Amino acid sequence: MTRALPTTQRPKNGVPAWLPRSLTGAAGWIDVEPGAYLFHAGDPVRWVYWVEQGVLKLVRYAPDGTEIVLHRAGGGEVFAEASLSAGRYHCDGLCVRESRLLTLPAVPFRQALRNDPDFAEVWREGLARALRSQRARYERLGLKSARARVLHYLVSEGRGEPPAIKLSGTLREWAEELGLAPETLYRTLADLVQAGTVIRNGPIIQLTAY
Amino acid sequence: MTRALPTTQRPKNGVPAWLPRSLTGAAGWIDVEPGAYLFHAGDPVRWVYWVEQGVLKLVRYAPDGTEIVLHRAGGGEVFAEASLSAGRYHCDGLCVRESRLLTLPAVPFRQALRNDPDFAEVWREGLARALRSQRARYERLGLKSARARVLHYLVSEGRGEPPAIKLSGTLREWAEELGLAPETLYRTLADLVQAGTVIRNGPIIQLTAY
DNA sequence: CGTCGCATTGATATCGCTCAAATCCGGTGG
DNA sequence: CCACCGGATTTGAGCGATATCAATGCGACG
Numbered sequence: 509m510t511r512a513l514p515t516t517q518r519p520k521n522g523v524p525a526w527l528p529r530s531l532t533g534a535a536g537w538i539d540v541e542p543g544a545y546l547f548h549a550g551d552p553v554r555w556v557y558w559v560e561q562g563v564l565k566l567v568r569y570a571p572d573g574t575e576i577v578l579h580r581a582g583g584g585e586v587f588a589e590a591s592l593s594a595g596r597y598h599c600d601g602l603c604v605r606e607s608r609l610l611t612l613p614a615v616p617f618r619q620a621l622r623n624d625p626d627f628a629e630v631w632r633e634g635l636a637r638a639l640r641s642q643r644a645r646y647e648r649l650g651l652k653s654a655r656a657r658v659l660h661y662l663v664s665e666g667r668g669e670p671p672a673i674k675l676s677g678t679l680r681e682w683a684e685e686l687g688l689a690p691e692t693l694y695r696t697l698a699d700l701v702q703a704g705t706v707i708r709n710g711p712i713i714q715l716t717a718y
Numbered sequence: 719m720t721r722a723l724p725t726t727q728r729p730k731n732g733v734p735a736w737l738p739r740s741l742t743g744a745a746g747w748i749d750v751e752p753g754a755y756l757f758h759a760g761d762p763v764r765w766v767y768w769v770e771q772g773v774l775k776l777v778r779y780a781p782d783g784t785e786i787v788l789h790r791a792g793g794g795e796v797f798a799e800a801s802l803s804a805g806r807y808h809c810d811g812l813c814v815r816e817s818r819l820l821t822l823p824a825v826p827f828r829q830a831l832r833n834d835p836d837f838a839e840v841w842r843e844g845l846a847r848a849l850r851s852q853r854a855r856y857e858r859l860g861l862k863s864a865r866a867r868v869l870h871y872l873v874s875e876g877r878g879e880p881p882a883i884k885l886s887g888t889l890r891e892w893a894e895e896l897g898l899a900p901e902t903l904y905r906t907l908a909d910l911v912q913a914g915t916v917i918r919n920g921p922i923i924q925l926t927a928y
Numbered sequence: 929c930g931t932c933g934c935a936t937t938g939a940t941a942t943c944g945c946t947c948a949a950a951t952c953c954g955g956t957g958g
Numbered sequence: 959c960c961a962c963c964g965g966a967t968t969t970g971a972g973c974g975a976t977a978t979c980a981a982t983g984c985g986a987c988g
Binding site for chain 1: 778779788802831848897
């Protein structure tokens with residue numbers, strides 16, 4: 509059932525520096541189109557992917573066919589790394605937006621983790637960082653009010669004293685990250701500025717001091 | 719500012735088997751009461767905690783004093799392991815429910831990760847598993863309807879075909895995990911049973927087949 | 929037998945989502 | 959330089975799903 513992967517070969521630029529040579533040697537670039545499946549549940553694990561650009565997702569399906577998204581990965585992230593500790597995939601991996609991926613063979617990847625302590629440490633740090641980030645996002649979405657989510661974001665992701673952030677994308681994208689409709693974020697931000705709780709200078713958003 | 723830790727010594731039972739001897743030798747049991755701080759932001763990192771029982775949380779504070787929860791840890795989980803890659807804590811760690819903890823000194827812990835490949839692998843697997851779980855929970859909370867969250871939970875956490883789960887706790891606890899008011903979960907479950915989408919036998923909840 | 933917490937159901941209020949229209953802004957082509 | 963276009967940003971209005979408040983039943987436990 510797995511659709512054949514596009515195999516466009518690309519020059520090996522942009523390979524993350526933290527990958528050991530034993531892996532980069534066997535790696536290859538591919539481009540995938542939205543809707544294309546990288547693998548299906550049950551397929552033997554062959555590759556782990558590093559996402560240079562684009563968006564991918566891991567999905568399962570409810571009996572009625574409803575898609576259940578387990579994870580979304582974007583640029584700079586590793587995709588399907590859970591498969592490293594499994595022989596077969598436990599969900600489908602598919603492309604959401606046109607993506608360029610670095611394919612890393614799973615077997616040498618596992619070997620590198622066991623044999624290269626430096627790589628293992630970098631990998632471990634990456635997992636820990638991702639886990640921290642994910643926990644904070646989870647706690648944030650547990651908050652019921654838009655106001656509380658925005659403040660949570662500013663405090664947990666912000667830098668400085670008082671905390672401030674610089675939006676890298678659009679407000680719409682931020683709204684999606686916060687699990688809010690864009691309109692709700694617009695209004696909530698306006699209210700917070702109105703109330704003097706935050707100050708906004710274009711893409712810079714800052715909590716006011718005590 | 720850090721309140722002195724309770725230092726009740728306990729017999730060394732219940733130590734997780736995956737910990738290397740180099741760590742268990744230096745470990746100790748403590749009991750902490752709700753409201754007690756294990757550490758404050760800025761404190762030098764001394765310990766990582768394994769939670770035998772209880773609930774702890776990592777928090778920061780908004781300028782107005784609002785508590786921002788970054789993470790909650792319960793029985794069987796490791797707490798404050800992010801501190802392993804930092805010299806100082808970046809948030810406060812405090813006790814939510816009476817807890818019994820195993821204190822693991824940070825320095826030997828880091829050494830063990832570097833020097834003991836087996837331990838490093840177990841640790842890595844644990845991080846990866848926690849990360850997967852957290853991603854699924856995050857995607858779930860991103861769903862706006864109670865119905866969708868329940869179905870997502872059944873598909874992503876359920877076992878078998880069609881997916882089924884056995885509730886280990888109360889429905890209230892499940893509701894909290896789903897980010898719903900308990901009443902909403904009661905009603906949603908009743909509706910799903912009514913509609914024939916799920917079957918419920920006490921704590922066993924199962925999706926119906928196609 | 930009394931108490932406590934969970935489960936359940938009812939009634940109501942509220943907040944955020946949705947649909948809509950107007951404006952702004954950057955980029956593009958004439 | 960200007961007209962035009964598409965997407966983001968705002969603001970308005972209304973609806974609906976969920977939270978909240980309440981009351982009852984139930985079972986465990988002392």
